[in-house]
Amino acid sequence: MLRLLELNNSQKLNSWHGSLNIVYALVDGATAVTHQQMQAPLKVQRPFYPEGAVCHSVILHTAGGIVGGDKLSLNFHLQPKAHTLITTAAASKIYRSNGLEARQNILLQVDTDACLEWFPQETIVFNGAIYRQDLRVELAPGATWLGWEITRFGRSARGEKFLQGNWRSHTEVWQQQHPLWIDRQWLHGDEQIINSPHGLAGNSIVGSFVWIGQSISTDVVEKIRTLNSTVEQGEIGVTRLNAGLLCRYRGNSTTEVRNWFTEVWHLLRSSSLGKPAYRSRVWQI
Amino acid sequence: MTIERVLYLLQLASPALPVGAYSYSEGIEALVEMGIISNAQSLQHWLEQELRYGAIRLEAAVMVRTYHAVQNGDIEALSYWNQWLSAARETEELRSSSWQMGRSLIKLLVELQPQVLPLADAVGSCNYAIAFGIAAASWKIEPLSAVILGYLHSWTTNLVTAGVKLIPLGQTAGQQIILNLFSDLTNTATEALTLSDDDLCSCSWGLSLASMAHETQYTRLFRS
Numbered sequence: 001m002l003r004l005l006e007l008n009n010s011q012k013l014n015s016w017h018g019s020l021n022i023v024y025a026l027v028d029g030a031t032a033v034t035h036q037q038m039q040a041p042l043k044v045q046r047p048f049y050p051e052g053a054v055c056h057s058v059i060l061h062t063a064g065g066i067v068g069g070d071k072l073s074l075n076f077h078l079q080p081k082a083h084t085l086i087t088t089a090a091a092s093k094i095y096r097s098n099g100l101e102a103r104q105n106i107l108l109q110v111d112t113d114a115c116l117e118w119f120p121q122e123t124i125v126f127n128g129a130i131y132r133q134d135l136r137v138e139l140a141p142g143a144t145w146l147g148w149e150i151t152r153f154g155r156s157a158r159g160e161k162f163l164q165g166n167w168r169s170h171t172e173v174w175q176q177q178h179p180l181w182i183d184r185q186w187l188h189g190d191e192q193i194i195n196s197p198h199g200l201a202g203n204s205i206v207g208s209f210v211w212i213g214q215s216i217s218t219d220v221v222e223k224i225r226t227l228n229s230t231v232e233q234g235e236i237g238v239t240r241l242n243a244g245l246l247c248r249y250r251g252n253s254t255t256e257v258r259n260w261f262t263e264v265w266h267l268l269r270s271s272s273l274g275k276p277a278y279r280s281r282v283w284q285i
Numbered sequence: 286m287t288i289e290r291v292l293y294l295l296q297l298a299s300p301a302l303p304v305g306a307y308s309y310s311e312g313i314e315a316l317v318e319m320g321i322i323s324n325a326q327s328l329q330h331w332l333e334q335e336l337r338y339g340a341i342r343l344e345a346a347v348m349v350r351t352y353h354a355v356q357n358g359d360i361e362a363l364s365y366w367n368q369w370l371s372a373a374r375e376t377e378e379l380r381s382s383s384w385q386m387g388r389s390l391i392k393l394l395v396e397l398q399p400q401v402l403p404l405a406d407a408v409g410s411c412n413y414a415i416a417f418g419i420a421a422a423s424w425k426i427e428p429l430s431a432v433i434l435g436y437l438h439s440w441t442t443n444l445v446t447a448g449v450k451l452i453p454l455g456q457t458a459g460q461q462i463i464l465n466l467f468s469d470l471t472n473t474a475t476e477a478l479t480l481s482d483d484d485l486c487s488c489s490w491g492l493s494l495a496s497m498a499h500e501t502q503y504t505r506l507f508r509s
């Protein structure tokens with residue numbers, strides 16, 4: 001008991017409380033960072049413009065991974081008409097916890113006619129990790145948010161499964177105090193849940209791709225449903241949301257899920273945003 | 286519970302309640318087609334997992350909030366939780382099935398008890414769990430744990446009936462599954478009573494993929 005207490009205390013002392021506060025605004029026809037505040041281990045690299053007016057930002061976690069007791073807080077605010085694409089420099093790792101929960105809070109504020117494309121790389125949840133993420137999008141009327149979340153449970157390449165621990169990932173999109181999409185996912189590390197067709201069906205990777213802010217016509221949904229040629233192993237599904245679209249993946253390959261999501265993204269980008277396809281240089285796919 | 290209240294609960298939880306529950310399988314039709322549910326054991330397992338970690342557990346917890354909101358005359362809370370549930374539905378098909386059943390129950394309730402009308406108007410497109418909570422509170426059914434059991438039991442009976450038809454299974458096997466789920470029903474009912482708002486979360490990968498598959502299933506008997 002004493003040893004456990006000591007462990008918990010040392011984990012508490014070494015825990016990170018990193019934060020990011022970044023504001024984007026449209027300045028002279030292009031989106032620029034107008035305010036930024038960063039606290040280690042979180043950083044945002046200098047913005048770059050590979051496709052004209054859209055501002056691309058890359059988030060960096062300089063400590064390599066998240067341990068129990070860490071609290072990360074990320075705030076991004078897009079002012080009216082700003083257009084930003086945000087990704088992460090590497091996969092996020094959530095290490096095995098010795099008792100404390102690690103938390104990440106993300107607030108994305110997207111003002112009128114702004115568009116935020118949110119494409120972090122995958123999160124690897126180690127066996128025994130206790131993690132909770134709360135991502136909240138405040139979407140103004142006319143604004144668009146699209147994003148994906150890809151999670152690997154256990155370091156599956158070495159045969160590790162998520163048999164212990166707890167993972168919660170709550171994503172909520174609100175518009176003027178009304179919920180547009182609420183997705184509060186929970187996975188308890190347990191052999192039966194991991195193997196059940198109701199849970200992971202023996203797979204290690206799940207992913208969601210979501211587009212919210214504009215309703216999607218049934219024609220576009222039908223077209224998206226035919227974009228399945230790159231998916232061989234995983235299970236996929238597409239459905240309409242009240243003001244958008246949702247795709248889910250459950251399988252064993254991050255390449256497979258990323259390729260599929262990218263295809264869907266590119267189709268929506270050209271049909272609804274009038275933007276050409278783009279592949280981030282940091283993704284290496 | 287007084288004997289009279291038992292009768293109200295039986296009526297509300299009855300498969301004969303004209304809300305069209307029998308036309309929904311909540312993804313089970315797709316799971317049977319894919320061979321994932323193929324016998325009594327796999328059907329029971331699916332329902333067990335759904336009760337322990339799934340969407341129905343959340344629905345029950347939201348139904349509890351509705352019941353309290355009606356008791357407190359809190360129309361704002363009623364509307365909030367209805368919007369919350371609509372935004373949390375896994376798929377378009379599950380959202381429309383919940384709205385259709387909710388609409389039918391509210392319509393029936395307004396005809397039987399016109400004083401419910403202001404609540405119905407305030408809520409708008411009403412999810413079934415919300416309509417059920419409104420009905421239970423208006424009929425003053427108590428204790429609340431019995432209301433939750435009634436809600437979960439009618440859900441279970443409906444999906445077992447769908448499974449019996451689709452797999453197919455014998456009627457006795459279907460009844461046995463319901464009996465086997467009794468401990469899960471009571472556990473989930475207890476949890477639904479005490480879950481905090483912050484703890485409203487579920488494991489919905491299996492259900493959302495099954496329901497998405499059902500949305501494009503070529504031949505189907507059920508509407509979800």
